[in-house]
Amino acid sequence: MLSMFLKAGTRRRQLSILVTSMSVLAVLMLLLAACGSAPASNNGPDLITPGVLTVGSDTTYPPQEYIDTATHQAAGFDVDLISAIANKMGLKAQVVTAPFDSIIQSLAAKRFDVVISAVSITPVRQKQADFVPYFNAGESLLVQQGNPKNIKGTADLCGLDVGVQNGTIEQTDLQTASDACKKAGKPEINMTVLQDQTAVIQLLQTNRVVATYQDSPVTDYYLKQNPGRFEVGGSVVSAAPEGIVIRKGDTAMFNAVQSAFNTLKSDGTYRSLINKWGLTNEAITTIDRRTYFA
């Protein structure tokens, strides 16, 4: 009697183990099927989606990259440029919005084929990725109209509230300036570091900070967009090349982008895009726009 019950119990347990293991297997197989679909084509650079150049960009940085409120599409000088480059490569550019502070890691993780996002070329970044230089931008401070705190440069920011975007060279430079303040016995810069450049400008609009620090074209853009509201604090500093970011070791992509860019430069497309976005100062080698803002 008892043994019969025991047997039935064991059989039921065996059955349940069988069912469980089968369902686990089924789930695993589904996962494998989902992950293992990456056909590689051998002509031209490796692409995430064939026929499409997937471009990573932090679209909060007008006029270089932003979401056009009318068309809901990515727009800007960088977007136009990379679309033209993709065209020359026989591809269609598709811009994917991504947070700037991890955009180079995302590129390495193959979320995109290339990144164009006003990324300044620095030695630290060059260890992580390769760059095709395409632009020359400085850094400048945006302050309230009339410059109430009389800010002429980052050295005047000790003890003040300043907004900056996370992961930018401006963040690094402000940190350096803040350390210099500390060394000189002055209060440190009180930085508010946010993820989006648009949110950083918002800080200035709501008077939460006395200045924001970003690339000079961006400063100029907001200056033009909000007439009579802001002004540039001091002059443009450390003009440095910005580059299209290519995954480290992706030589095929690097060569393709570089040669497409060279073609655009020689056929005049680059120049016309520069003119279209009013960035004539950034195309030339060195910028000194002290006279421009005097």
Added chain:
Amino acid sequence: MFHWDVVWQNLFSGLFLNAAWTTLWISVIAQFTGVVIGLFLALMRMSRFRWLNWPAAGYIWLFRGSPLLVQVLILFDGIPELFPSPETTKILTPVVCVLIAFSLNEGAYMAEIIRAGITSVDPGQMEAAKSLGMRYSLAMRRIVLPQAARVIVPPLGNEFNNMLKTTSIASVIGLLELTGTAQVYGSQAFVNFELLIVATFWYLVLTTGWGYIQSWIENSMDPNRTGKAEVVEKKGWTERMVGFGSSRSGGTLVGR
């Protein structure tokens, strides 16, 4: 490339200790305020007077129905646009915005939890207390709430555990709590991943610590203190995982 040395360097650094402390005190204050707001809202919500009942219902509807992140952003970006003066932003600093938004939001959730707790107490308890001559407030305080507390504490613990992690939303407006610290200091040297691991470690420390405190509170509120001696049926793994199997044949009785 994962730099373990960066993890070790930052794990117990002042930077992250500070960040963990910020996360902790924001959570504690917001949760405490939330419970106080929730208690009054729950009592209002259960009132038979419309002028008490409706505002409470409206409040809960508003704050439970909209995302916390949006509420934080409205306080941080919206209000200063509405009242553009240097005083507004001086008062509404990131910390203040976060504390207000988290407390108000938590109040709405706690109101429902506390209401459930109070409803779970037999109405006879209130009647008996009133027949002994207690006023509503005294009966609520001495008789109903202590009994309701045992029902309220487990979900309250859940809420605080959530609160510890929800503070990460504050990083959006530039507050340097755990997540914000990891993001801001990770982006410069390409060590986001490493610092996020450090932040995760500290979140786990905080939530684990809270887990112990919560079970201590629950135990000390148990009138019979039967926790240790309780005997439960131990279920087979198939039953726990898949829901069928050895329910009658293989279950064993074990002490907890």
